[in-house]
């Protein structure tokens with residue numbers, strides 16, 4: 461079993477200029493094609509944060525599967541189906557908004573995943589990554605959810621010479 465952790469690094473959204481349109485690289489690590497993944501959201505996520513994460517999952521599930529050819533759908537775990545993807549608030553490293561650890565075999569097929577949202581994590585420059593006073597906060601957990609789901613189907617963070625302040629966008 462191999463562990464692979466992908467980190468979501470968040471930078472302020474209003475920094476200009478920065479280059480748009482750079483596509484992420486493939487990690488080759490993903491859920492099986494067409495998998496139904498059972499998920500569980502920790503009770504330490506509630507309110508708007510929970511609503512937005514569920515919206516992200518619904519958006520993923522209702523996207524046009526002929527275009528999103530992962531075919532992966534997410535279903536809430538129940539007494540007959542234990543969760544293989546768990547999401548919770550927790551502690552992440554400085555500057556890391558959220559991270560997802562993917563457990564997988566040598567073939568890159570993910571068998572389980574854990575997403576941690578660093579709800580109180582700070583930027584190294586100071587200030588909360590998730591700051592309600594900052595632009596973009598209104599939908600930040602929707603975006604975080606979609607971002608981490610992208611990692612679970614092989615999408616890497618954007619990294620390149622034009623990354624902002626040495627951090628992937």
Ligand SMILES: [Zn+2]
Nearest residue numbers: 467468469617
């Ligand atoms: Zn990321």
